[in-house]
Amino acid sequence: MKYPLSPEVKPEFCTIGSFARLPQEKANAKVAILGMPFDTAASFRVGARFAPQAIRQASMTLFPYHPIHEVYPFEDTNAIDIGDVSVIPHNIHRSYDLMEEAVIGLMKKGIVPIGLGGDHSITLASLRAAAKVHGPVAMIHFDSHTDTWDTYYEEKYWHGSPFIRAHEEGLLDSSKVFQIGIRGTLNHPGDVKGSHDLGFNVITTSDLQKQGFEKVIHKMREVIGDTPVFLTFDIDFVDPSCAPGTGTLEVGGFSSRETLEMIRSLKGFNYIGFDVVEVLPQYDPTQITTLLAATIVHDFASLIALKIKEDID
Template sequence: MNKVPQEKVFHQPLGGNQMPRFGGHASMMRLPTRTSAAGLDAAFVGVPFDIGTSNRSGTRFGPRQIRAESCLIRPYNMATRAAPFDSLSVADIGDVAINTFNLEKSVAIVEAAYDEILSHNCIPLTMGGDHTIALPILRALKKKYGPVGMVHVDAHADVNDTMFGEKIAHGTPFRRAVEEGLLDGKRVAQIGLRATGYSAEDFDWPRSQGFRVVQAEECWYKSLAPLMAEIREQLGKGPVYLSFDIDGLDPSSAPGTGTPEVGGLTTIQGLEIIRGCRGLDLVGCDLVEVSPPYDPSGNTSLLAANLLYEMLCVLPGVKYRA
């Protein structure tokens, strides 16, 4: 007996005239909440994790605060004319229940959770959490897509071999990803890298793997739209993961993070990078390293929420109004 296909439901964020923006439930953009990614084209998911952090902790509170600050975001993108909620079925599927006392067990829990999300052909939009979480997400993506390309925005390359003797931490995920064949090195671009290091290898090692490394100084005083045109050409067709560490932006705009570095990207350049990913086959995105204890004004979380919304707007299948 043939099953009748269910009609897709296009969930809409709760509007400000339906419930004051300071009220209502605290989901991403006040979207409906679901316990599963079944039937969704894209899902916001939190990973409240900071046991891989080396300096200032607090990113375990990131997903909750990003959701709280997202209440101001409206459904239509006035700049790009993207109408994501008319194009895709989207909901907030809550947080991954990590083991807060055990990093390795938590990494396995995150990987299993993303296996489940991806089994529904749903694109995850992740609210971190520290950058350790990119490793289990990439492991899950490889099982579905094979090695992926990546756009990585960050002050740091995150390719340390070890941190305090540990192989898995927030400064090591992309070294492990290369070793495990999770990334297609010629289809990786790292943008915003800067500040001080321990040796030239900090940035030269990813270059030796085929990554395009764009240091922050190359971005000063200019639009990044031309750069993103080059990166789209480099990455070409095939699955791409977008990983955005909030410390890629200057701490004057995003102070609420664990490892701030001066001389970073502007908020406008952050928007240009994400909007410049339109046309890529994005199979997942993350926004990581928001630490609310160091964000008393809420501006870092507000910025993170808007960047996640912009990621939603450039996913495959999003329609744009003429």
């Protein structure tokens, strides 16, 4: 974007409704934004169905260049925004089928999807798609909760169980799953032990503060290697002071600056998909949560653009 602005450049509040005004179609697209507005698997607050459009609106204030990675994340990837999956609000299984179909369609074309949730149950659909295209995948999971709880009121499919279901379905290479930032009160010690029992690598907030993220990255690089990896980011990883618009708040988290530093250091992995979940716009009166989510999407696309740039060089 060059200054002074010409009359053809629209102001930030003029939008066609897509993320950063991206087109729906573009030749040689390597990244696609898609909304996954399903939230009726949430256990407390609902409203994440409204997040995709709120995140898209917040994206209007982002500039096209990423100064840390020195890439144009959307231009360099020919990124597109294919809109929202037409989920069924009261039927998680039909919604899973629809989301999985959309993600498979992108992955088979070599396009990396960036999903806008939705509650965290949506990630199971993306992992099902990923496993069908790539086989069992590695996963980098930022969250304050493990989401490996088995049932809730005897229901097996909810936003607290996607990763125990993914393990049961053989979608994950369990030794290559890293759950980062787990914190908060628990029902009992088994809440975290359950993830360890599945073979996952759990790094609590306390662990992360003691080790430093560089040590965690080093271990992830050793363990994950070139395995296809899905990165899922629950916005409640971030402290509520920086991201109040979410459903299950946990105090004692990381600032937005610390969070972006971590994401920006995750270079060189073989990413085949991303999502950002659990944003609830109605609890975000100043839009700082949606702006952070949009910035995280910008960073996800930058990681893909950087990989493309390095492959060319």
